[in-house]
Amino acid sequence: xxxxxxxxxxxxxxxxxxxxxxxxxxxxxxxxxxxETAVIITIQPGxxxxxxVQAGEYDAxxxxxxxxxxxxxxETNFGPxxxxxxxxxxxxxxxxxxxxxxxxxxxxxxxxQK
Numbered sequence: 001x002x003x004x005x006x007x008x009x010x011x012x013x014x015x016x017x018x019x020x021x022x023x024x025x026x027x028x029x030x031x032x033x034x035x036e037t038a039v040i041i042t043i044q045p046g047x048x049x050x051x052x053v054q055a056g057e058y059d060a061x062x063x064x065x066x067x068x069x070x071x072x073x074x075e076t077n078f079g080p081x082x083x084x085x086x087x088x089x090x091x092x093x094x095x096x097x098x099x100x101x102x103x104x105x106x107x108x109x110x111x112x113q114k
Contacts, residue, residue: 025041
C-alpha cells in the first residue's frame with residue numbers, strides 16, 4: 001500500500017512537471033485552404049494543461065487536454081467547429097498534427113517565445 005501511494009505521488013509530480021514544461025506562448029503558422037494562418041498557443045503554468053489557441057481571427061480555450069511524456073493532445077471549439085491537435089514537444093518546439101473543422105489535415109510547428 002505504501003509503495004502504491006509513493007508511485008501515485010511520483011506520477012502526479014511527473015505530470016505537473018510535464019504540464020509546467022509546456023507553459024508559455026508558442027507561435028507558428030500552417031498552410032490551410034484559406035492560405036497561411038498564424039497560430040498562437042498560450043499555455044498557463046500548472047498541473048492541468050489549460051490556455052487558449054488563437055488561429056487567424058478565431059480564439060478559443062483549450063479543452064480535453066492530455067499529456068503523456070512528450071506527447072500531447074487537445075481540442076478547441078472555434079465558431080465554425082471543433083479543431084483537434086495531436087503532437088509532440090521537444091525543448092522549445094511543438095510539432096502538431098491538426099485536424100480542422102471540415103476534417104482537413106494540417107501540420108503546425110510552433111516555437112516557444114522567450
